[in-house]
Amino acid sequence: AQKITQTQPGMFVQEKEAVTLDCTYDTSDPSYGLFWYKQPSSGEMIFLIYQGSYDQQNATEGRYSLNFQKARKSANLVISASQLGDSAMYFCAMREDNYGGATNKLIFGTGTLLAVQP
């Protein structure tokens, strides 16, 4: 069964510093995708970055990068040069491939609340 674990309920980081948000996952499927979403205090869910299990390189999107360690089943989000606007809840999520099969759900972790301090 799928499982996403985010062990950090909350984190602080100083403005302009880098921060890593942890995510580990559990799946027996060799083909899957990993996502990170941001939820600011206004409540909307914003897609940040995606990593496929067969991707050779770690995904990057601007100041966001994904430290993908397949053998460890971890997909940590790295935010470089933190800004005050990065203060938000961050969710890791996973979906397994299931070609020709039933629809698979996007399963979320419990989230990490990041506070960026000036």
Next chain:
Amino acid sequence: DTAVSQTPKYLVTQMGNDKSIKCEQNLGHDTMYWYKQDSKKFLKIMFSYNNKELIINETVPNRFSPKSPDKAHLNLHINSLELGDSAVYFCASSQGKGLVANEKLFFGSGTQLSVL
């Protein structure tokens, strides 16, 4: 233009009432979803529709009934509201049917439901 829009943003009601939340997407996506986010911020899928057909139906009380008049709309009707239904409900859409791993979800801004 908002890609996935849901109304109302806030819904305060009393136990026992019936209420609906509406969702519309203008992305041309084939699949729409309802997720529930509880007080601990945990997001859990409730339903998914592909081209008006129900494809995911999690273990949700049958007081919750989704309705999809067309592939751009997915409404959620809740009968006999209970205190435990208080949560944020998110509508989302995706391009395909959720069969491939890289299919990302586009979310609405959420509906904060408070049952008193």
